[in-house]
Amino acid sequence: MAVQDYLRQRFFPHMWCPGCGHGTILNALIHSIEELKLNKNEIVMVSGIGCSARISGYVDFHSLHTLHGRALAFATGVKLSRPHLNVLVPMGDGDALAIGGNHFIHAARRNIDITAIVMNNRIYGMTGGQFSPLSGPGVKATTAPYKTIDSSFDVVELAKAAGATFVARTTAFHVKECTEMLTKAILHKGFSVVEIMSQCPTHFGRKNKEGDAVNMLGLYKDNTAKLGSKALEEKPHLIPRGIFVEKERPEYCEEYDKIIAYAMKEKIS
Amino acid sequence: MPKNIRFVQGNEACVEGALYAGLDFYAGYPITPSTEIAEQLSQRLPEIGGKFIQMEDEIASMCAIIGASLTGKKVMTATSGPGFSLKQEAIGYACMTEIPCVIANVQRGGPSTGNPTHVSQGDINQARWGTHGDHAIIALTASNHQDVFKMTVDAFNMAETYRTPVILLFDEAVGHMREKLIIPEKGELEIVDRLRTAVAKDVDYHPYLPREDGRLPMSDFGAEHRYNVTGLFHDMWGFPSNNPKIVNELLRHLVDKIENNVQAITRYKEHCLEDAEYILVSYGSSARSAIHLAQNRRNKGEKIGVLELQSLWPFPTELVKEKCSDAKAVLVVEMNMGQVLTQVKAAVKSPDRVFLANRIDGQLITPSNIKQLLRVIQGRGV
Amino acid sequence: MNSRIRMVFSGSGGQGVITAAIIIAEAAVIYEGLNATQSQSYGAAARGGATRSDIIISDKEINFPEVTQPNILVCLTQEAYNTYSSIIRPGGILLTDKRYVQTTRKVDAKQIELPMYETVMEKIGKPVVFNICVLGALIGLTEILQAQSVMTAVADRVPKDFLTMNNRAFDLGLVLGAQFRR
Numbered sequence: 001m002a003v004q005d006y007l008r009q010r011f012f013p014h015m016w017c018p019g020c021g022h023g024t025i026l027n028a029l030i031h032s033i034e035e036l037k038l039n040k041n042e043i044v045m046v047s048g049i050g051c052s053a054r055i056s057g058y059v060d061f062h063s064l065h066t067l068h069g070r071a072l073a074f075a076t077g078v079k080l081s082r083p084h085l086n087v088l089v090p091m092g093d094g095d096a097l098a099i100g101g102n103h104f105i106h107a108a109r110r111n112i113d114i115t116a117i118v119m120n121n122r123i124y125g126m127t128g129g130q131f132s133p134l135s136g137p138g139v140k141a142t143t144a145p146y147k148t149i150d151s152s153f154d155v156v157e158l159a160k161a162a163g164a165t166f167v168a169r170t171t172a173f174h175v176k177e178c179t180e181m182l183t184k185a186i187l188h189k190g191f192s193v194v195e196i197m198s199q200c201p202t203h204f205g206r207k208n209k210e211g212d213a214v215n216m217l218g219l220y221k222d223n224t225a226k227l228g229s230k231a232l233e234e235k236p237h238l239i240p241r242g243i244f245v246e247k248e249r250p251e252y253c254e255e256y257d258k259i260i261a262y263a264m265k266e267k268i269s
Numbered sequence: 270m271p272k273n274i275r276f277v278q279g280n281e282a283c284v285e286g287a288l289y290a291g292l293d294f295y296a297g298y299p300i301t302p303s304t305e306i307a308e309q310l311s312q313r314l315p316e317i318g319g320k321f322i323q324m325e326d327e328i329a330s331m332c333a334i335i336g337a338s339l340t341g342k343k344v345m346t347a348t349s350g351p352g353f354s355l356k357q358e359a360i361g362y363a364c365m366t367e368i369p370c371v372i373a374n375v376q377r378g379g380p381s382t383g384n385p386t387h388v389s390q391g392d393i394n395q396a397r398w399g400t401h402g403d404h405a406i407i408a409l410t411a412s413n414h415q416d417v418f419k420m421t422v423d424a425f426n427m428a429e430t431y432r433t434p435v436i437l438l439f440d441e442a443v444g445h446m447r448e449k450l451i452i453p454e455k456g457e458l459e460i461v462d463r464l465r466t467a468v469a470k471d472v473d474y475h476p477y478l479p480r481e482d483g484r485l486p487m488s489d490f491g492a493e494h495r496y497n498v499t500g501l502f503h504d505m506w507g508f509p510s511n512n513p514k515i516v517n518e519l520l521r522h523l524v525d526k527i528e529n530n531v532q533a534i535t536r537y538k539e540h541c542l543e544d545a546e547y548i549l550v551s552y553g554s555s556a557r558s559a560i561h562l563a564q565n566r567r568n569k570g571e572k573i574g575v576l577e578l579q580s581l582w583p584f585p586t587e588l589v590k591e592k593c594s595d596a597k598a599v600l601v602v603e604m605n606m607g608q609v610l611t612q613v614k615a616a617v618k619s620p621d622r623v624f625l626a627n628r629i630d631g632q633l634i635t636p637s638n639i640k641q642l643l644r645v646i647q648g649r650g651v
Numbered sequence: 652m653n654s655r656i657r658m659v660f661s662g663s664g665g666q667g668v669i670t671a672a673i674i675i676a677e678a679a680v681i682y683e684g685l686n687a688t689q690s691q692s693y694g695a696a697a698r699g700g701a702t703r704s705d706i707i708i709s710d711k712e713i714n715f716p717e718v719t720q721p722n723i724l725v726c727l728t729q730e731a732y733n734t735y736s737s738i739i740r741p742g743g744i745l746l747t748d749k750r751y752v753q754t755t756r757k758v759d760a761k762q763i764e765l766p767m768y769e770t771v772m773e774k775i776g777k778p779v780v781f782n783i784c785v786l787g788a789l790i791g792l793t794e795i796l797q798a799q800s801v802m803t804a805v806a807d808r809v810p811k812d813f814l815t816m817n818n819r820a821f822d823l824g825l826v827l828g829a830q831f832r833r
Contacts, residue, residue: 041495057508062491073325074336077344078339
């Protein structure tokens with residue numbers, strides 16, 4: 001199938017700003033799904049609210065554009081009721097980790113087979129550039145005119161601690177790497193988290209002197225390094241990219257199926 | 270033990286009704302006094318291949334059942350005051366996206382944490398207007414376990430028929446009290462299943478284009494038709510739109526599909542109502558006290574009757590108006606500050622003859638509480 | 652059955668007061684085709700503290716489920732006795748346990764004090780079946796339901812391994828109560 005066959009072309013052009021990293025993530029995701037040859041009828045994309053969440057409107061899957069922060073809670077209902085469906089949950093950083101932080105850690109704890117994609121632009125874009133729990137200290141935002149004093153979460157460490165069984169990080173600059181990681185995350189049985197750093201030139205770049213999209217992408221190239229690379233060894237302050245966790249642990253829906261088998265047997269006997 | 274007769278709590282009657290109606294997915298969070306519903310379903314659902322999940326919070330529970338409903342399941346959650354508050358945004362989402370679901374609210378005293386283990390009927394207006402924005406909603410209630418069962422079945426049927434969340438407004442007294450429940454045989458009560466689209470594969474399916482009768486045939490997530498669902502105003506494909514015409518038509522559709530069917534939705538019972546000069550309008554556990562009093566006074570020759578409402582939203586205005594038209598006085602018996610009273614006053618010709626017999630201290634209103642007020646109204650002193 | 656029976660069972664959490672109330676009401680409904688309601692006062696504490704359960708049994712419809720004046724009042728602690736003994740309906744039956752309750756005042760009712768706890772401990776040695784012995788005593792005393800109905804309801808609720816012990820406790824109670832049958 002051609003890439004366009006995975007898109008709802010009726011609904012284009014998309015609403016993202018020129019230079020936004022989110023389109024690149026959509027591109028990488030579609031390539032990943034094409035590579036996996038998944039049946040479109042068996043994919044459900046569930047998103048919350050924000051710029052990132054609009055991604056679900058553009059894909060030709062079953063798509064559920066829900067409430068701010070609650071995508072994973074809706075997705076849990078979809079997945080548990082029909083475990084054979086592939087459930088993809090793209091979220092913004094505020095969506096996933098501020099208002100939706102509780103659902104994020106609990107989905108990870110259950111190890112339910114959902115692919116969570118954190119499209120991290122470190123800002124609330126749709127509401128006009130307020131700082132997020134991933135902005136970190138020293139960032140200018142419309143609600144931090146004197147710069148932020150809030151520390152940020154490390155998505156990878158948080159996901160690991162909460163029990164996610166696949167955790168990866170990449171950026172919108174590393175498009176092929178994005179596709180590879182998304183492919184692995186979708187194939188992984190269990191709760192997988194892929195953090196993709198995504199530039200917001202309109203609200204983050206402009207306020208924080210990071211320049212336009214091209215410049216911001218350059219920063220992703222310069223400020224990150226692959227796990228296990230020499231570059232990271234030499235410059236440990238760089239942001240590591242790669243797969244941080246890939247392990248097996250009982251998956252929630254499969255465990256529940258065992259409960260059903262047991263309860264049905266008990267009832268008969 | 271005879272198979273169909275049970276001696277159960279009201280909460281268990283709700284569970285039995287839900288299972289009879291075809292419930293196969295429940296998500297919830299523990300909260301007094303509704304917890305027995307979750308406890309029972311955690312055991313019963315897997316026995317029939319259904320799913321039960323205890324979510325991380327009230328909001329997540331509401332969201333999870335909406336997700337599961339979209340895949341074609343019959344779904345419910347149960348809660349009480351504080352949890353009902355938390356669920357409101359997602360209830361509005363289900364209104365907007367027209368996803369069938371049932372929410373049982375076993376009411377306790379409020380506001381805030383309030384009076385968790387004691388009875389109240391303080392969430393009537395919240396059931397109607399808890400979520401933001403214009404919308405319509407269905408809320409049902411019951412005063413005894415046979416009716417809790419019946420109303421629970423009706424709630425599922427209405428949720429599927431009108432594609433809407435339906436609220437079951439029970440209360441602590443009925444929820445925790447035990448009494449007889451006769452479980453009807455399969456087929457005895459009508460069960461409504463979801464109307465599914467007949468549009469063939471690869472033919473353009475319009476998930477949000479109502480038929481002439483206002484109904485919207487659904488397609489399950491995972492089936493042949495892939496479409497978008499959003500809480501934003503949306504066009505016939507479910508794609509976001511702020512086109513004024515689309516916004517206007519969708520909002521009117523959401524309200525009309527329920528408000529225009531008020532007669533079909535209305536559920537009520539009459540107790541000694543024929544020729545009644547004094548009418549007690551009540552619902553839920555307080556109706557038990559009203560009926561008790563009416564029967565006692567009837568035995569003494571007084572013309573007192575009870576109009577027991579079992580559907581509170583959409584409010585059966587015409588019914589109340591008609592039944593109360595000849596009454597010397599109407600007493601609304603409820604355990605709040607007059608939430609149904611306001612509706613009854615608005616419905617009748619002479620609102621100045623409508624009085625509130627209430628109790629708000631966490632105790633079940635008693636027949637003598639009502640009698641005292643009645644005697645004052647009758648000019649007979651306390 | 653010719654009249655409405657209004658009962659209040661009272662004691663402290665953990666004595667099985669609520670369970671006993673459920674069993675007797677369940678027996679009435681399921682095995683004798685009567686109507687019954689059982690309700691209880693309920694607070695945050697799961698154990699300890701005062702417990703009260705109201706039971707109404709009738710062949711007619713029961714609406715208001717609370718009991719204001721019981722024909723039968725069972726008090727299993729001093730506190731319960733002190734609180735509730737005054738609400739007994741004139742001519743009713745007040746059943747107390749000798750170990751837990753010292754009756755201090757006269758009420759216009761038939762006051763029956765039985766050594767139910769002591770008998771259970773002496774003959775069975777397990778306080779857990781005290782409530783079932785109380786049920787037995789109440790049935791022996793009042794014959795409001797068939798003993799068999801109540802025992803069947805007990806069997807429905809009790810794990811199989813404990814059934815014999817419960818049956819014994821019930822029988823001990825029956826004998827104790829029957830002595831004072833009217």
